[in-house]
Amino acid sequence: MLQSQAQQTVEVSVGRVCTIAEYLLERLVQLNVTSIFGVPGDFNLAFLDYIESHSKLGWVGNCNELNAAYAADGYARVKEGSIGVVVTTFGQKNKLVLHHTFGDGRYDMYFKAAQQVVISHASLQDKATAAAEIDRVITDCVLMARPVYLVLPTDLVSAQIPAERLQTPLNTEPPQNDPETESVVLDEIVKLIEEAERGVIILVDACSIRRNVKDEVFEFAKKTRFPVYSTPMGKTAIPEDYELHGGIYAGVTSRPEVKAKVESAKLIISVGGLKTNFNTGNFTNKISPAQTVELHSDHTRIRLATYHGIGMKHLLPKLTERMQPFKEDVKAIDVPEFTLPVSQEDNDKISHLWLWPRLGQFFKKGDIIVAEAGTAYFGALEIPMPGGSVFMSQFLWCSIGWTVGSTLGAAIAARDMGLPRVILFVGDGSIQMTAQELSTMIRYGVKPIIFVLKNNGYTAERYLHDENAQYNDIATWQGFFLPPMGGTEGETCQSYTVRTKNELSQLLDNVEFAKAEKIQLVEPLMDTHDAPRVLKVLAALLKKAKLEE
């Protein structure tokens, strides 16, 4: 199943016809898709036959559709430039009262529901336009980095269409910027940078990852030697062990030294900014538009002026070219050291204060680190991660349980890419949402290390509203649930309950454990009401805001 760009020859012959299914799959292969996720269902089986018999594609059967979607998301986040694909049932052209419908003759309800969450969609009804529609929807998916939805009716799966369009790769490059406007924009930015002298910082955010400008912004940073900070959603866009990475900025939830530096900058170059409540410390970011240049995928904002159509993918390299290389001693640059020493406490209980810096010592280059929206996320946020590691979370939508499915997808992508370790942090409430996908990990032989923070329920919710409400309690699961899901304890899987700092430290120092050669599940027992620093600050903020309402 492994393949490089070069190997991506078109399976169907030039000048010949192919089926619509083959056309679609070939387009996915051209985007370096190697695994497709989903659940078989009566009306997609004919299409699944094409996947099962495809030499370059593997089918990953999930336990349910939600988990499949999460897995595809995780796959796409690790496999940059590729996409995640989910196949579900159902689509039919004729209007019989079939199962998998409401029996009311409506066949478009899934399509209409999906339209609420996708950037582009098509329902193939005509083989004359099918290829163009497939190309349009897939191109939008890559270009906009957003979900798309394609309905392929059973009766069109094997319909024959010309194959020659497949010879032309999809153009997934963002459009070029208008040269005249771009030139003005560059002049303006260069002027502001010069005026700010060395009081410039770079703030990388979510869309620097989504819109794939991580390399471009890092080149800009290295040439200029401007200090770099990340928002929570920009975490690991720039290697966090880069000597001029100063840490994470999110308003009043930031560490004080980071907050002071960012908010006193003369000029902020914001890359791919996304101003959500959690990403900005509940909108406490003190960044004046008058001191900010915002680079986005499809526009640029310089102080108060917006330049539509000027996207960062093409702008950034030109901006870097305009910069003078910074020659002075890097040590003279005043940037906080992004580090988090392990706290000394006078007891052996596993606290958040101790846990996260200690885990920081465990991470290695190339690790994929996944953290659930909850205490796990808020804790992982503050650990500086090694260069070449990828931090994954879903912190806008905040669907808990997302990490379990996405860890499966990430692990499958990581295996393709030769990345050895995927490490998941998830709460005991969150894992219950999607736990069955552990069995899919076992089935497909991926070997993540899974930390289940065992603290008796939805601790983040307790902080955000009422610490003692019973609805934040959960069913008590009793560890060791890999064997019932198909693992053989000690052979294909290994489960650990750790009660003390010392026990966890020993485990983290165990060379065999660190090698991640089987799927491992670790349950650190933690206090119900303990939480990482950032969550505590944020919760206090939200409570204060509520009282003032």
Added chain:
Amino acid sequence: MLQSQAQQTVEVSVGRVCTIAEYLLERLVQLNVTSIFGVPGDFNLAFLDYIESHSKLGWVGNCNELNAAYAADGYARVKEGSIGVVVTTFGQKNKLVLHHTFGDGRYDMYFKAAQQVVISHASLQDKATAAAEIDRVITDCVLMARPVYLVLPTDLVSAQIPAERLQTPLNTEPPQNDPETESVVLDEIVKLIEEAERGVIILVDACSIRRNVKDEVFEFAKKTRFPVYSTPMGKTAIPEDYELHGGIYAGVTSRPEVKAKVESAKLIISVGGLKTNFNTGNFTNKISPAQTVELHSDHTRIRLATYHGIGMKHLLPKLTERMQPFKEDVKAIDVPEFTLPVSQEDNDKISHLWLWPRLGQFFKKGDIIVAEAGTAYFGALEIPMPGGSVFMSQFLWCSIGWTVGSTLGAAIAARDMGLPRVILFVGDGSIQMTAQELSTMIRYGVKPIIFVLKNNGYTAERYLHDENAQYNDIATWQGFFLPPMGGTEGETCQSYTVRTKNELSQLLDNVEFAKAEKIQLVEPLMDTHDAPRVLKVLAALLKKAKLEE
């Protein structure tokens, strides 16, 4: 939490105000709702506080939202006249870029997506209309027996509104029929019945259950002594041990003697008919409209003429009144005996042929029997069930995994109603969809008996398309997954693997097992390619239809 109609006093005082949350909950209590399902989320916590502190309502925290919806569905199906309620996040009026959104300022996407599947909906934005909107939506839910969707923004949860509307119970009776039209309809039906002499049969279908006319149709049947048959979706609408119940009719998938009787009837009184593909043996029902009277919730069809607005709830009792009581010896009536003897086989493997009749001997009056769409459903269909038992399945939408969540809800409703046993049949593929809800069963102390048919994957799909396709394989789970989910084996739960007919028979005959005093999970090992008779017939039909396309 137990209560009768009489106890349903209004908690809020006359002439006083109440919060919108209290108003809504009071309406639910008036409909005999005692448990509410869902998952806590940041934006619903304020509302959950009202549920948690309500003296007549209990909160059931599910592992995820899908499972919660299934549980509410199961609850409603058992608790007739009541409704199932799910609370999820999210709803906000102001348009900040909050988590649980896509960050694009749209707050109505869940609402719009939900509109595809609900019969009625409201988004409360104004406290002046909130009470009327709540009443409208809940009334539609009961009256139409379909899902509804209500958005309650966080900032309106505690808004004060007048409470006096609560003194007037919601009117959930179907509207009266127009007397003149109804009179014509009755005359026409009586005439056809007389003309058919004794060649009349009654065919009960899905909507006799959904629209709550089971009692009315049974009265009609008992007075006239017309033979009764059920479609698959009408199963247990009429007690299956009723001496004139002839069995299940669904076109060519019916047993031959049933098919012959139904298709040779001079007149068919069809009650609550729903002509879906599976419910009609893939549309092979040979029932001529010229020989049929169709009774529906909102119209009546007599041969080829449709009478709009004439609904069966009020029509049926009047029709029964017009009938002459049948006085002759009931034994003279020619109706097949609805029975399924246990097959003798020359081996000890647990086959579908043997399994279902054997299970039939295990069922008792008052049992709630739940069967997953798959081999479980097709097998259970043919077993005659005891009077007073309820058969539950979801055979139009066919979402596999539905039964696990709905068994939880059914069991909670059954406990309210003093019904001792809920018995679930689910495949090993289906249970993986929603398995975590077993932990909720353990947590809330309900004690269903769960049979997991262990046959290595999606056997129904194998029959419908390709027996050996790998996408129909699943992860191998290894039984005994109640203890990891919080059960204590031998105390609060008990797991069994049964390999032979003899082992299963012994278990079924075990008095302690039959008492269902703890949650019990039984895994009968079955052949991957074995299937019940009806599935085999249906699969052959579908394959033939495909070849002829």
